[in-house]
Amino acid sequence: MTTRVALIGNSHASALGAAAARLDAAYPDLDFSHFALPRHGFQRAHMDDHGVLHADTDNRRDEAFIIKLNGSASIDLTPFDHIVVAGIGFNRRTLFAATEAYDILDLTLTGKEHTISLAHLQTLIDSRVRGNLLRTLEILGEDARITLLQAPYETEQILTVPDQLLEAARHPDAQYLMDMFETLIKGAIADSPYQVVTPPHALLAAPFLTKAQYNRAADIDAAQGRGKADFTHMNSDYGFEIFKAFAHQQLNLAPQVSCDKREV
Amino acid sequence: MTTMRSPYDDLPPQAFWRTAIVRQKPEALAHLYHPKFDLTANTAIMTAGSCFAQHIHRSLSTAGWHVLQHESRADIMPLKLAKQYGYDVYSARYGNIYTARQLLQLLTEALNDTPTAPLIWQKDGRYYDALRPSIEPEGFASRDSVIHARQEHLRAVRALLQQTECIVFTLGLTECWIDSATGRALPTAPGTVAGDYDSSQTHFHNFTHSEVLADLRAARDLLKSHGLAHRFLLTVSPVPLTATATGNHIGTASTYSKSVLRGVCGELDQTDPDFSYFPSYEIITTAVAGGPHFAKNMRSPTPEGVDAVLGIFAMSHATDTATTPPSVPVPPTDDTAATEEDDLICEEALLEAFSK
Numbered sequence: 076m077t078t079r080v081a082l083i084g085n086s087h088a089s090a091l092g093a094a095a096a097r098l099d100a101a102y103p104d105l106d107f108s109h110f111a112l113p114r115h116g117f118q119r120a121h122m123d124d125h126g127v128l129h130a131d132t133d134n135r136r137d138e139a140f141i142i143k144l145n146g147s148a149s150i151d152l153t154p155f156d157h158i159v160v161a162g163i164g165f166n167r168r169t170l171f172a173a174t175e176a177y178d179i180l181d182l183t184l185t186g187k188e189h190t191i192s193l194a195h196l197q198t199l200i201d202s203r204v205r206g207n208l209l210r211t212l213e214i215l216g217e218d219a220r221i222t223l224l225q226a227p228y229e230t231e232q233i234l235t236v237p238d239q240l241l242e243a244a245r246h247p248d249a250q251y252l253m254d255m256f257e258t259l260i261k262g263a264i265a266d267s268p269y270q271v272v273t274p275p276h277a278l279l280a281a282p283f284l285t286k287a288q289y290n291r292a293a294d295i296d297a298a299q300g301r302g303k304a305d306f307t308h309m310n311s312d313y314g315f316e317i318f319k320a321f322a323h324q325q326l327n328l329a330p331q332v333s334c335d336k337r338e339v
Numbered sequence: 340m341t342t343m344r345s346p347y348d349d350l351p352p353q354a355f356w357r358t359a360i361v362r363q364k365p366e367a368l369a370h371l372y373h374p375k376f377d378l379t380a381n382t383a384i385m386t387a388g389s390c391f392a393q394h395i396h397r398s399l400s401t402a403g404w405h406v407l408q409h410e411s412r413a414d415i416m417p418l419k420l421a422k423q424y425g426y427d428v429y430s431a432r433y434g435n436i437y438t439a440r441q442l443l444q445l446l447t448e449a450l451n452d453t454p455t456a457p458l459i460w461q462k463d464g465r466y467y468d469a470l471r472p473s474i475e476p477e478g479f480a481s482r483d484s485v486i487h488a489r490q491e492h493l494r495a496v497r498a499l500l501q502q503t504e505c506i507v508f509t510l511g512l513t514e515c516w517i518d519s520a521t522g523r524a525l526p527t528a529p530g531t532v533a534g535d536y537d538s539s540q541t542h543f544h545n546f547t548h549s550e551v552l553a554d555l556r557a558a559r560d561l562l563k564s565h566g567l568a569h570r571f572l573l574t575v576s577p578v579p580l581t582a583t584a585t586g587n588h589i590g591t592a593s594t595y596s597k598s599v600l601r602g603v604c605g606e607l608d609q610t611d612p613d614f615s616y617f618p619s620y621e622i623i624t625t626a627v628a629g630g631p632h633f634a635k636n637m638r639s640p641t642p643e644g645v646d647a648v649l650g651i652f653a654m655s656h657a658t659d660t661a662t663t664p665p666s667v668p669v670p671p672t673d674d675t676a677a678t679e680e681d682d683l684i685c686e687e688a689l690l691e692a693f694s695k
Contacts, residue, residue: 089692111692172415180488181480189410190491192484194477195424202420311692 078326081155082318083110083128085117086307087162087226089291090314097315101330102322110150113140117160117214126153128215157220159321163211163271164226165260166203170252171283173199174243183247200256205263212267222270222325224317225260230290231280233306240283249282275320278313289313360626371627372655375608375615376570378505379656383407385430385503385569387445389437389511391576391619394640396429398649399507406430407502409495425474430503431495434471437512438546439554439603440524444470446558449496450565457489458518458525460534467533469518469525478533500562506569509619510600511576513546514584514592528584543584545595551603559613571614573604577623579638619648 082091088111091098098107112120112130119131129149132138141148152158173196178184181193191199215221229240243252257273264271280286291308309317322328352358353370378384384406386396400406410432412421425432436442448455458469465478466485471492479485516528519542530536546554555571562569575597583592597620607614622628623644628651632644 092692169415172413176413176415180484184487188491190488192424192475192477192479192488194475194479198477199416199420202417203415 077106078104078157079106079108079155081108081110081150081152081158082161083112083150083152083158084161084224085112087224087309090227090309090311091159091161091318092314093311094314094318097311098318101315101319101332102328103331104328105322105326108150108155110145113137113144117211120214122152122214122216125151127151155220157222157325158215158218159222159224159318160211160215161224161317162226163223164207165256165263166200166207167226167228167256168239169203170196170200170256171239171243174246174252175239175241179246179248179252182251185247197255197259201259201263204256204259208263208267208269211269217268219268221268222272222321223264224321225257225271225273227274227289227307227309227313227317228279228283228285229306230309231284231287232290232292233284236306244281244283253282270325272317272321272324275316278316285309285313289316368628368651369654371622371651372617374655375612376505377656378404378572381405383502383504385499385506386508387429387433387436387442387506388509388574389435389576389578391511391574391578391640392435392507392509393428394645395507395509395574395619395648398645399652402649402653407499409499410492423476425471431499432471432474432492433496434474435511435526436508437510437526438515438524439510439551439558440515440546441470441526442508443554443558443561444523445496446500446561449493449500450561454490454493457486458521458523459485460529460532462533465533469529469534470523472527472532472534500565500567500569503567503569505572507572507574507617509574509576510551510604511578512580513551513596513599514580515544515546516541516584517544545585546599548599548602551599552606555603555607555614556611559611569613571607572617573607573614574617575600575604575620577620577640577644581638617652622648622651 082088084091088109092109092111095107095109098105110128120128121131122128127149128151130138130141132141132148138148173179173191176187177189177191177196178187179193179196180190184190211223229238233240234244243249246252260271260273274285278285278289289309289312291305291310319330322330347354351370353368359368359370380403382405384399384404386392386399386406388395396406400408407430408427409430410426412418412426416426418427422428425434428434433445436445459482460467460469460472462478465480466482467475467478468485468489470489475488479488516525517523518525519540524544525541528536529541555573559569559571577597580589580593580596583589585592585595587595601620604614604616608616618627623630623632623640625631628647630644630647632641632647633639634641
């Protein structure tokens with residue numbers, strides 16, 4: 076019996092979309108449907124009383140774009156056994172901003188002028204994680220079929236440009252901070268009907284940094300002239316790996332064929 | 340026939356209960372407070388004091404007065420949560436300062452070039468700054484963190500004092516617990532927020548009129564000795580005591596405290612050019628401005644009462660700042676606050692993956 080899986084999300088659904096053919100081949104018992112919304116997606120969507128998710132657009136350009144992506148501006152989620160939602164950030168920028176602005180008392184100090192206690196930081200991040208989750212719940216509703224994929228951490232190339240995340244990534248206790256963040260996410264999810272998949276650590280080069288090989292730009296032909304820096308979005312390899320983590324965790328399924336994308 | 344003359348004959352309406360209180364003539368209300376020195380919307384104000392001072396800090400800040408804010412919360416901190424950690428409650432994160440002695444201690448420590456060893460309490464394996472135990476509800480993991488945080492705090496207070504022109508200080512209590520070894524006044528008894536009460540280490544003291552007077556003058560003198568010619572605008576918290584350790588009834592104990600504090604303010608207001616008294620105590624607790632303005636618990640001032648305090652304050656200083664639009668803190672940023680560039684990048688990624 077085929078299990079129907081909806082792969083939906085914001086722009087981070089692009090990694091899953093790029094891996095679509097490989098997912099079909101590796102999971103023949105799963106029937107996938109893709110649906111993505113641009114920008115911050117589900118902040119501009121609503122679920123109707125019949126379980127249909129509609130994109131809310133305020134202009135024709137957006138609507139045309141969404142239809143071009145998905146063939147429709149809405150998706151009926153009722154037939155699916157599982158709904159995988161990609162790209163939930165859980166307000167991680169708050170952690171990066173705090174690490175940039177403050178030394179964290181009770182962790183290694185780095186000489187910053189201002190401090191924040193670790194207990195305060197944890198409470199702050201917990202409130203922001205739960206706030207983000209609450210907004211998702213408001214839009215998608217309480218639905219045990221839903222698994223949230225935590226948005227990927229930026230790829231390590233971001234170390235070459237100024238960014239808020241640098242202080243967190245370079246913090247002497249970066250691993251502790253990332254573990255704390257993911258623990259808070261899992262704690263918040265445990266209080267909700269959802270499940271969550273955090274980025275498998277095998278995909279990371281270092282705490283808060285995804286390996287360079289998963290950067291979307293790695294899939295783009297430089298000759299196309301589309302070399303604009305984008306360290307946020309991942310490629311098909313990442314899409315495949317993050318789905319594999321979901322399938323293992325939630326469905327107890329392993330891919331049935333070699334995952335090498337050259338074979339697809 | 341001899342015409343009798345009385346010294347009350349030519350007094351204005353605000354001098355009489357019937358015209359000032361019973362008839363509530365607005366012109367009488369305007370005379371409730373006579374500022375001894377000018378305060379403008381540009382005067383740099385530092386707020387401190389007991390719980391009621393939180394109302395004053397918030398109201399003055401919202402109304403557009405130049406209330407200084409050091410150790411301010413970052414935009415990433417939701418306001419409600421930040422306040423639980425002592426941010427933006429007063430001009431710095433010193434927590435409630437109930438007594439004149441506490442204020443004097445804080446100024447002394449902040450202006451002292453040699454750091455004083457902090458008083459540290461423990462609870463459940465966590466460490467607390469005994470002089471402001473509430474600003475970290477869960478405490479710190481180590482004594483070193485308490486010391487580091489206190490030093491940072493004192494630097495902030497010192498910087499605050501360098502900027503301040505007027506200290507708005509709300510006196511709350513005369514009752515106090517003293518650390519016996521160091522003589523330092525504590526904001527709360529050990530065992531309340533953290534720590535453990537031991538009568539051999541902590542003793543109770545109820546400050547007298549002369550002690551409070553001396554502490555406030557000492558605070559002013561200390562600032563002057565550092566070249567800081569601050570003026571003090573004193574108020575007395577109208578909030579009654581929650582509990583007394585004197586052995587007396589809470590009612591009489593509360594009246595003693597408030598009477599002493601109000602008496603000190605009166606004396607300083609009359610005799611010292613650096614001190615002025617603003618009657619928020621009378622506005623909330625008596626009928627002078629349509630009160631008393633207490634909520635049902637008969638302790639908390641009502642919002643109308645707090646508004647009356649600020650209104651009379653603004654009116655007396657002949658400023659229109661009360662009508663100035665509130666300076667609302669910037670809401671915290673979150674992941675939904677995308678820039679246009681982010682949008683474009685997102686669209687590009689999607690187009691690439693889903694292009695059919």
